[in-house]
Amino acid sequence: MTTPASEGRRRAIEIASNRAPRVFQTQDVKASDLFGSNTFDQQAMAERLPKDVYRSLVKTVHGGHRLDQNIATVVAHAVKEWAIEKGATHYCHWFQPNTGATAEKHDAFLTTGDDGQPIERFDASQLIQSEPDASSFPSGGLRATFEARGYTAWDPSSPIFVMDSPNGKTLCLPSVFVSYHGQALDKKTPLLRSDEYLARQAEAVLALLGQRGTRVFSTLGPEQEYFLIDESFYTLRPDLMACGRTLLGAKGPKGQELEDQYFGSIKPRILAFMQEVEHELFKLGVPMKTRHNEVAPAQFEAAPVYESVSVAADHNQLTMEIMRRVAERHHFALLLHEKPFGGVNGSGKHNNWSLATSDGENLLDPGATPEKNLRFLVFLMATLKAVQRHQGALRAAIASAGNDHRLGANEAPPAIISAFIGEALTRILDQIESGKVKGATAESQVINLGVSKLPELARDNTDRNRTSPFAFTGNKFEFRAVGSSQSSATPMATLNAAVGEALEEMAKRLKKAIAASDDLDTAVMSVVREYVTETRSIRFEGNGYSDEWRVEAASRGLLNLAKTPEALKQLVAPATKKLFTKSGVYRADELESRYHLELERYVKDLEIEVASMDELVVGFVMPALYKHQGQLASSIEAVLDVLEDETDLLAPQLDELRSVARLIAEVKSKLEAMRATVRATHGKDDEAVARAFSDRVVPAMEALREACDRAECEVDDALWPLPKYREMLFVV
16 A cells, blocks of 8 residues: 555656646747847847947947946936836846855835825936845855945946846846955956956957957856756655755666667657747847757756857856746756766756957967967967966866766766867877977968868867866867856856966067067967977876876876865965966955855755755655565564464565664664764864865765665665655656
8 A cells, every 4th residue: 555655756756747848928939039139238229329328338338348427327217218118117236146146136116206206217326336235145254244235236248138027027237246345245246357357468469469459358158957857756855955966866777878868859848948948048138059958867958159258157147047937837846956866967067168359250269371370379378378277276166065976977077177179289289399380481381280170170080078177179168067056157257367367478478489589470389389388287188087097197286176175275275366366356355255155155065965864864764664664574473473384484584674674773873973973073163164074974974875775775665755766857
């Protein structure tokens, strides 16, 4: 007879199996006509602003100029009228505090005039700045709890948008978030600072190469991986609800072994979800391009066309939020955790990064002329130098409790940061280093070696390396180690700062070489050759999972920071401090606060997991084991009443009963061991607590999970209350 404990599971399977794809109401309109309809984009600006105001605002949005305060009143009025026509009743400054999520405080346009009559009002001061309470956001000790003032300031470089909701619409102003004393309290401010710093250094290098008056900015296209499971299973899993991942769960008989999920036919319910997500994102001007099944069952990916790095970071936050909202409409639970299910692929957010010019050129795209190939080599080598010098900072930028589970497992790159550039480029760099390509009159040699064909060579003749954390993929670098739930802002701010520093040093070397040479090409190639030699240690073309690579990486001087606490320590390493303070991306106090903030987040994440695991074991696993044990004992006792003279026949059943009893004792022992490791962390400072969780608490949790997963396999299926992997991953 089915017990009440498993009734919920049975009912969830029935519900999930019988759901039909959601049909959402949409206008019969082309995607290109829908695109950006809920954004105050350049077309809306041109239609609603006087020409001089429009030109000034466009310079701010696209030209890197500061906002002219004299036009703010006109812009605010136009934005208000546009938003009200769209149906908006409220506005908010939409910002990204150090929680990793987004935040907003809504204010109504409606107010009363001097005569007491209602009126919609939105002035320049409301457009430019707001003051949410900053005391409840994490600051890493940057400010005391009683210091409540924090300011949001509109970021004109990111499009204003209107967000739909079931009962109204809200005007959202993308913003930065700073303290009363000007310290960055968000993830976006450092990103904007990094892009400005990088642009200055890149433009200086271009000027030395003879390309003056060109503006440079970094670009990003973040591929977003995620899982979808039916919400009926989600609500029966306290660990998923509290932690975003399954803390227990035996591997099912089928996972991703057959490799039949990747790029497979998309199930109707999933496709309906994807289509509605894209519909909503198109309205918000998010250029979503690709959708497909990922490697693991119930895992998927969405990828946009690249944009400027700050807009792309904003749009990725919007993508995650829209996915959550649409998932609820389709009775799905969206899982963005890096490792929601053990034994199958985790999820990443592959950050495709490059450098572009205001003329529409990609600086990491090899060209068909000697000049463009030289330029490509300069920026390629500066990027490799940046990764080599600041591998620790880059590893720290993607460190989290969730990413620790993913890195180095099931196609995720390892924790050792290295760069993959492919066989074709490696061959070219080797020949440059050996002196076979000298520059100047030998420029034709560069072309003959294949530099002009690199986009084709890299895509067609060089295999991809899915174990590389930082891979060149033809005309961009793919930072594959970023976690799926993470904001792109922090890793991209770190990368921008590191490349900016490398370009600053490159400019100094180029000036010296140019001054000593009669030929620009010869001078440039001499500096490129130096960088080829200096970056050899960071370039790796092989299997990042192999034991041999770990040994070789150590001999090269590369860092192997497998766990978050040791990775985060790199934030306060001398080289990292120098990088961020020199570039202006972080002030010294901001960087110190980030370190403590991330340590605190790591510990809190694990404290929540420990509490959830304790609840699961006590409230779900142990009762199921006791019931199973009781059933076995009752069965044996009943048989003994009938076959009292043939007890030898019951020997296997008695062995099974003993096995279950031993398993109960083991689970209880490992539960207490986990509790003891947590108690032992009390009274320690932040660093010591984080290390204790990493070194002792996490292994204790893993040991407890192993015992509980064996229990799931042994207990009568009708007694097991928690949805199993075979149900969550395959019943859609």
